[in-house]
Amino acid sequence: MNQITELVDNSFIFTVTISVILLVGITAAMIYFVFRYSEKNNPKPDQSITGSTTLEILWTVVPVLLVLAMFFYGYEGFREMRNIPPNAMLVKVTGKMWFWHFEYENKKTSDTVLVLPAGKDVRFELQSVDVIHSFYVPAFRVKEDCVPGRTNHLWFHTSTEGVYDIECAEYCGMNHSYMLGKVKILPEKEFLEWVNKVDTVKKSDSVSAPPTGNVKTDSTNNSQVKTDSSKTTQVKTDSTKSPVKKPDSLKVNRKDSIKKNK
Amino acid sequence: MANGSLAHEVSYLKYEGKHKGIAGWLLTLDHKRIGLMYLMAILLFFFVAMTLGILMRLEMLTPGETIMRPSTYNSVFTLHGVIMVFLFIIPAIPAVFGNFMLPIQIGAKDVAFPRLNLFSWYLYIAGAILAIVSLFTGGGAADTGWTFYVPYSIRSAQNVTMTTLAAFVLGFSSIVTGLNFVVTIHRLRAPGMTWFRMPLFPWALYATSWIQVLATPIIGITLALIILERLFGIGVFDASLGGDPILYQHLFWIYSHPAVYIMIIPAMGVVSEILPTFSRKDIFGYKQIAISSLGIALIGYLVWGHHMFVSGMSDASRVVFSLLTFLVAIPTGVKIFNWVATLYKASIKFSAPLYYVLAFIFIFSIGGLTGLVLGALSTDIHVTDTYFVVGHFHYVMFGGMGIMFFATMHYWFPKVFGKMYSEKIAIIACTVIIIGFNMLYFPFFILGYMGMPRRYYDYLPQFQGWHVLSTVGSWVLVSGIVFMFGNLLYALLKGPKAPMNPWGGTTLEWKVPSPPPLENFEEIPVVTGGPYVHDKPTYIMHPGKEGLNGNGVVKTANQENAI
Numbered sequence: 001m002n003q004i005t006e007l008v009d010n011s012f013i014f015t016v017t018i019s020v021i022l023l024v025g026i027t028a029a030m031i032y033f034v035f036r037y038s039e040k041n042n043p044k045p046d047q048s049i050t051g052s053t054t055l056e057i058l059w060t061v062v063p064v065l066l067v068l069a070m071f072f073y074g075y076e077g078f079r080e081m082r083n084i085p086p087n088a089m090l091v092k093v094t095g096k097m098w099f100w101h102f103e104y105e106n107k108k109t110s111d112t113v114l115v116l117p118a119g120k121d122v123r124f125e126l127q128s129v130d131v132i133h134s135f136y137v138p139a140f141r142v143k144e145d146c147v148p149g150r151t152n153h154l155w156f157h158t159s160t161e162g163v164y165d166i167e168c169a170e171y172c173g174m175n176h177s178y179m180l181g182k183v184k185i186l187p188e189k190e191f192l193e194w195v196n197k198v199d200t201v202k203k204s205d206s207v208s209a210p211p212t213g214n215v216k217t218d219s220t221n222n223s224q225v226k227t228d229s230s231k232t233t234q235v236k237t238d239s240t241k242s243p244v245k246k247p248d249s250l251k252v253n254r255k256d257s258i259k260k261n262k
Numbered sequence: 263m264a265n266g267s268l269a270h271e272v273s274y275l276k277y278e279g280k281h282k283g284i285a286g287w288l289l290t291l292d293h294k295r296i297g298l299m300y301l302m303a304i305l306l307f308f309f310v311a312m313t314l315g316i317l318m319r320l321e322m323l324t325p326g327e328t329i330m331r332p333s334t335y336n337s338v339f340t341l342h343g344v345i346m347v348f349l350f351i352i353p354a355i356p357a358v359f360g361n362f363m364l365p366i367q368i369g370a371k372d373v374a375f376p377r378l379n380l381f382s383w384y385l386y387i388a389g390a391i392l393a394i395v396s397l398f399t400g401g402g403a404a405d406t407g408w409t410f411y412v413p414y415s416i417r418s419a420q421n422v423t424m425t426t427l428a429a430f431v432l433g434f435s436s437i438v439t440g441l442n443f444v445v446t447i448h449r450l451r452a453p454g455m456t457w458f459r460m461p462l463f464p465w466a467l468y469a470t471s472w473i474q475v476l477a478t479p480i481i482g483i484t485l486a487l488i489i490l491e492r493l494f495g496i497g498v499f500d501a502s503l504g505g506d507p508i509l510y511q512h513l514f515w516i517y518s519h520p521a522v523y524i525m526i527i528p529a530m531g532v533v534s535e536i537l538p539t540f541s542r543k544d545i546f547g548y549k550q551i552a553i554s555s556l557g558i559a560l561i562g563y564l565v566w567g568h569h570m571f572v573s574g575m576s577d578a579s580r581v582v583f584s585l586l587t588f589l590v591a592i593p594t595g596v597k598i599f600n601w602v603a604t605l606y607k608a609s610i611k612f613s614a615p616l617y618y619v620l621a622f623i624f625i626f627s628i629g630g631l632t633g634l635v636l637g638a639l640s641t642d643i644h645v646t647d648t649y650f651v652v653g654h655f656h657y658v659m660f661g662g663m664g665i666m667f668f669a670t671m672h673y674w675f676p677k678v679f680g681k682m683y684s685e686k687i688a689i690i691a692c693t694v695i696i697i698g699f700n701m702l703y704f705p706f707f708i709l710g711y712m713g714m715p716r717r718y719y720d721y722l723p724q725f726q727g728w729h730v731l732s733t734v735g736s737w738v739l740v741s742g743i744v745f746m747f748g749n750l751l752y753a754l755l756k757g758p759k760a761p762m763n764p765w766g767g768t769t770l771e772w773k774v775p776s777p778p779p780l781e782n783f784e785e786i787p788v789v790t791g792g793p794y795v796h797d798k799p800t801y802i803m804h805p806g807k808e809g810l811n812g813n814g815v816v817k818t819a820n821q822e823n824a825i
Contacts, residue, residue, distance in 0.1 A: 008640045012711070015638060019631035026602055027624050033605035034620065037541075038612060045543040046607035047797045051600075056550050059599040060592060067588035070638050075581060077640025082577050131414040132507060134572060134647055138713025141644040145573050147508060148413060149501025152574040165722065169572075169647035169715040171407050173414060174333050177718035 002159045007077035008141040015070050081142065084155045088121035095126070095133030095146035098175040100166060108195050112181045114166060116158045117191035126152040134170035137183055145170055158185045273680065273777040291376035292780060296383050297362035298678070303387065304354050311345035312740065314338050319702070319736040322729045325721055332719040336405040337420070339717060341397070343408030344425060348432045349390055351659055352521065354667050355528035356474075357386070357439055359674060360467045364443060366771040367461045369452025369789065369801075371781040374445040382438040389432035396424035407717060409518075412499040412510045416491050423492050426485040433482045436524070440474030443467050452770075454789035459800075461769045461793040462551055466531025469555040473520045473527075473562070481517035484510065508573055515566035523562040525659060527555055529666035530597055533619050536673050537601055538794035539767040540616040541608030545794050547600035554593035561590040571642045580639060587637035594630055598623060613765070614688035618669030621696050625665060629657030632707060650710025656703045665695070668746060675750060676760030680777040683753030691749060694742030701735025769793050773803055 036042070091114070092103040102110045116122055126135050128146035136143040140156040166181035186194065274294045281289045287299060321328045321335055330338070361379065365372050373379050397403045400421030406414055415422050447468050451460065488510075490496050497503030499510040538545040545551065567575060567583030601623060610616070632654045635641045645651065676682055705728035714725045721729065763772040774782055784804065791800030 004640075008644050011638055012635060012641045012644075015634050015641065019634060023624075023627050023631055026598060026627055030602050030605065030620060030623060033602070033608070034610055034612065037605060037608045038610050039542075042607065042609050045541065045609035045796070047543055047795075049546065049607055050544045051547040051550070052603075055599070055603065056547060056596070060596060063592055063595045064589075067591055067634065067637075070634055071585055071588045074584060074638025074640045074642070077638075078577075078580070078584075078643070081640065081643065131417060132411060134715075136647070136713070136715060138644070141640075143572050143643050143646065147501070147574050149505075149507065150574060165713065167713065167715050171336075171411070171414070171717040173405070173418070174336065176336075177332070177715075177720040180722075 002140060002157050004077065004080055004156055005139075005141050007080055011070075011073040011077050014073050018066055018070070081155075082153075084123050084153060085121040088123035088155055089117075090123050090125065091116075092125045092127065093135055093146065095128040095130075095135065095168065095172070095179075097130050097173055098168070098179040100135070100168075100179070100181040104195055106195065114181060114183045115191060115194055116183060116185050117188040118158050118161045118185050119188070121155060121157050123153065123155040126154060131172050132170045133168045133172050133179065136167045136169035137164060138167065139164040139183075143169055158183075161185045161187060272779060273775065274780050275680075275777050277780045279780075289380075291372070291380055293361050293365050293372050293376065293379060294678075294778065296379050297358050297360075299383055300353065300357040300361060300386070303390065304350055304358060307345050307349040307390065308354075311342050311350060312743070314342040314345070316736055316740060318342060319733040321719070322721070323733045325723060325726060333405065335719040336717070337403035340404050340407055340425075344393065344404070344429065346659075347408055347521075347525075348429050349386075349393070351525045351663050352432075352436060353386060353439075355532065355663065355670060356443070356467055356470055356524075357382075357435075359532070359670050360439075360443060360463075360528060362678060363674065363771055364446060364464055364467055365450065366774060366778060366782050367464055367769050367793075368447065368450060368455060369770055369783065369787045370446065370450035371783065371786070373442050374449055375442050378438055378442050382435045382442070385431055385435035385438065389428045389430075389435060392424055392428035392431060396421045396428060400424060409514060410485070410488060411514075412488065412491070412505075412507045413501065415488055416500055423489050426488050430482055430485045430489075433478045433485070436474045437478045437482075440471035440478070443471040444475060447471075452787050452789050453805075456789075458549060458552070459789050459792055460552075462534035462545065462548070462555075463528075463531040465552040466527045466534070466555050469559040470524050470527045473524050473559050477517045477520040477524075477563070480513060481521075484513040484517070487513075508570070508575065511570050511573055512566070515569045516563075519566040519569065520559070520562045522655075522658070523558055525663045527558060529622075529663045529670075530555065532666055532670045532673065533597075533601060533622060535767075535769065536615050536619045536669060537604045538796075539673075539765050540611050540613060541604055542611065542766065542796055543604070543608045543794075544792065544796065545600070546603040546606070547596075548792065548794070550596055551600050554596045557593035558590060561586065561593070565590055568637060568642070571639060572646055584637055584639045584642075588634070591630065591634060591637070598627060598630075611766070614683075614685045614692065615669050615673035615765070617689055617692050618665055618672060621692060622662065622665045622669060625657055625661030625696070625699060629654060629659075629661050632657065645710050647716055648710035649706040649714045649716055652716045653703050653706030653710060656706070661699060661703070665699075668692075668695070671750065673765070674771070675753070676764045677771055677776045677778070679754055679757075680760050680775075681753050681757035682760045682764065683749050683757055687749040688746065691742050691746035694745060695739060698735050698737070698739030698742050702732050702739050703735070705729070705732045705735075766796075768796055768800070770801060773801060 037045075090105050094101040094103070099112055100114070102114050104110075124135065126144055126146040128148045130148065132148070133146040134143055135146055135154065137156070142154055142156050144152045144154040146152065162185055164183040164185070166183055168176060168179035172179065274292055277292075278286060287295055290296060317329065318335070318338055321330055361373070400423070401419045402421060404418070404422045404425040405420045406418055406422055410422065410426060415426075447460075447464055487496075487498050491499055491505075495503060497505045499505040499507055501507055534545055534551055565583060565587045567579055568587045571580050571584070632650070635645065636651065636654055672683070672688055709725055709728045712725065714721060760776045762774070762776055765772070770787060771778070773787070785806050788802040788805040789800065790802065791798070793800070
C-alpha cells in the first residue's frame with residue numbers, strides 16, 4: 001500500500017476513534033443525568049456543586065495531550081507528503097477552465113488522462129493559467145491548489161496499476177464539476193512505449209509548447225476580455241492547431257470515464 | 263403576584279410614544295423593538311436561504327441535470343452561503359436576542375447608544391437590499407461561492423461587485439452592533455453586577471463583540487479591494503497583474519475564521535443560560551465558561567491558516583496553524599464538559615428549550631470532533647474542499663448556531679411575546695429535526711472521505727447512494743423546521759398568556775413582566791450575588807422601596823449590605 005495513503009488513513013482512524021469515545025461518553029453521561037436527576041427522581045438539586053478545580057484541570061490537560069497526539073499523527077503524514085524523493089519523475093500539471101493538462105519531462109503532453117508507470121515516485125509541478133484549481137487524487141489522499149502566478153508541488157508513489165479519479169477540488173466556475181480526469185497507472189514497459197510513441201508524433205509536428213484549450217465560457221468572456229487575452233498570451237502558441245475544448249466535449253470525456261467505472 | 267408591581271407599565275409591544283403604528287417600529291429606539299425587527303428580517307432570509315438549500319439537495323438527487331443548469335446551481339450555492347452567513351448566522355443571536363436580552367440581563371434600560379442601534383438595523387436592511395438587487399442586475403446573481411476567491415471573483419462576469427458591496431455594508435452593521443454591546447457591557451451594568459456576577463450570555467456577547475469590532479474591518483477592506491480590482495484592475499490579487507491570490511485568502515480568513523466564533527459564541531452563551539434554569543441549580547464552572555469564551559475569541563484569531571493547507575502556503579506556517587487549531591479545541595471542550603457536569607445532581611425539568619440544548623450538545627460535539635480531522639495536516643489535505651468540510655461546518659454552524667437559535671426562540675418566546683406555545687409539539691418537532699439533520703449531513707462525512715469535492719454540480723456515479731439519503735434527509739429536516747415554526751406562530755396568535763417566569767429562571771429578564779415594559783425596569787435593580795443562584799434571591803428589584811425586594815420577601819442581611 002501507498003505510504004501516504006496509509007499515514008493519512010491511520011491518522012484518520014486514530015482521530016475518529018478518540019472522537020467516537022469522547023462523543024459516546026459525553027452523550028451517555030448527558031442522557032444518564034437527564035433521567036437520573038430528573039425532577040421526579042431527584043426533587044432536591046444539590047446547590048453546593050458549582051465547580052471543581054480538579055475536574056477543570058483534568059479536562060483541560062487530558063484533551064491537550066490527546067490533541068497533541070492528533071497533531072503529531074497529522075504532522076507525520078504531512079512530512080511524508082512534503083518529503084519529495086529526489087529522483088522522482090516530474091510531470092507538470094496545468095489547470096485550465098475546465099480540464100487538466102499534463103506535460104512530461106520529454107515534452108510529451110496529454111489532456112485529462114495522466115498516464116504513469118507503476119511502482120514509481122512521481123513529482124508534480126502544479127500551475128494554473130486562469131483561476132485557482134485544485135489537483136485532487138482521492139485514491140492517493142493528495143491534493144494541492146494550482147494557483148496562477150506560482151508553482152506548487154505534490155508527489156505520490158504509484159504503487160499499483162489501475163485507473164483512479166482526478167478531480168478539481170477548488171471551485172473554478174461553470175464546469176467545475178466536469179473538470180475531471182483519470183490517473184492511468186500502467187506497467188513501466190507499457191508506459192515507456194506510450195510516452196515515447198506519442199512524443200515522436202508530436203515532434204514531427206514540431207509542436208513543443210503545451211497546447212492551450214481555448215475555452216470560452218458564458219460567464220467569463222463578456223466583460224473580462226482584456227484580462228483573458230492578457231492571460232492567454234502567456235501560453236498561447238498555436239491556437240489554430242491546438243484542440244478546442246468546449247464544455248460539451250468535456251461531458252463526453254466524463255461519460256467515457258463513467259463507462260470505464262462500470 | 264405574577265406580574266408584580268410593574269403591571270401598571272405598558273408592555274413594549276403596546277407602548278405608543280411619539281410615533282404610532284408602523285412608524286412606532288421603524289423609528290423606535292427601544293432595544294426590544296429593534297431586536298424584533300431584526301427577528302422579522304432574519305427569519306425572512308433564513309427561509310429564503312433554506313429554500314435555496316432544498317433546491318440544491320434536489321439537484322444533487324441524481325447525477326447530471328435534475329432541476330437546474332450548472333450556472334444556476336453555482337449561483338444558488340453562492341446565495342445560500344452568502345445569505346446564511348451574512349444575513350442569518352452572524353446577526354441572528356446577537357442582533358435579535360442580544361439586543362433584546364443584553365440590557366435586561368445586566369439591569370439596564372437600553373443599550374448605550376440606542377440611535378446607533380437603530381442605525382445598525384438600517385445598515386443591515388441596506389445590505390440585504392443590495393444583496394437582493396444584485397440578483398436581478400448586472401450579469402445576474404454572483405457565482406463565486408460565499409468565499410469570493412480570487413481570481414475567479416475578479417474574472418466572473420456575474421454581478422459579484424454588488425454582492426461584495428452588500429457584504430461590505432453588512433459588515434458595518436456588525437461592527438456598530440459590536441461596539442454598542444462592548445460599551446453597554448462596560449458602562450451600563452446595574453449596581454453590584456461585577457464582571458463575575460454577569461450572566462454568561464452577556465459574557466459570550468462581550469467576547470463576540472470584540473471580534474466583531476476588531477476583525478470585521480479586515481473583511482471590509484478585503485471586499486473593497488475586490489471591488490476596486492474588478493472596476494479598475496488595480497492588481498492587488500490578480501497574479502497576471504503582479505498581485506497574489508494567496509494574499510486574498512489570508513485577508514479573507516483573518517476575518518472569516520474569527521467570524522465562525524462570532525457565529526457560535528453567542529449560541530454557547532445561551533446554552534449556559536438554559537442549562538442552569540432547567541437544572542434548578544447553579545452552572546458548573548461559571549468562571550471557566552466565562553473565560554473560555556474569551557479564550558476561544560483570542561485563539562480564534564490565530565488559526566485562520568487552517569483554511570489554506572492546500573493553497574501553497576509555506577510548510578512551516580501549515581504546521582504552526584495546525585498546532586494552533588488544535589489548541590482552540592481546548593476551551594470549546596472545557597465548555598462542553600462543564601455543561602454536562604451542570605446536569606449532575608440537578609433536578610431537571612425536561613422541557614423544549616432544554617431538549618434543543620441537549621440536541622445541540624450532541625450535534626455540536628460531532629461538528630467539533632470532525633474539526634479535529636480537519637485540523638490535522640495530513641487528513642485535512644485529503645478531505646479539505648470536499649463534502650467532509652461541508653458536513654463539518656453544517657454540523658457546527660447549523661447544528662451549533664442554528665439549533666441554538668431554535669432553542670433560544672423557545673426559551674425566550676414567552677418573555678418576548680408574552681405567550682406560551684405547545685411544549686409537546688415543540689419536542690416532537692425537535693425530534694424530527696434531529697433525525698432529519700443527521701440524515702442530511704452525516705452522509706457528507708462519508709462522501710467527503712470517499713473524495714466527493716464540494717461545489718460540484720454533477721458527480722461520479724459511486725456517490726449517488728449517499729446523495730439520495732441526504733436529499734431525503736433534507737425533506738425530513740425541513741418538515742421538522744416548518745412544524746416547529748408553525749407551533750410558534752400558532753402560539754403567537756392563539757397561545758395562552760405566559761407568566762412572568764414560566765421556567766423558574768434566575769436571571770433578571772425573568773424578574774420583569776412578560777413582555778417587558780418600555781424601559782424594562784421601574785427602578786434599576788441592585789445585584790447581590792451570582793446569576794444562577796437558585797436557593798436565595800440575588801437581585802433587589804426595588805432598592806428604593808424600604809424593606810422589600812422584588813419577590814416581596816424581606817431583605818436579607820446580605821442584601822442590606824449590598825445597598
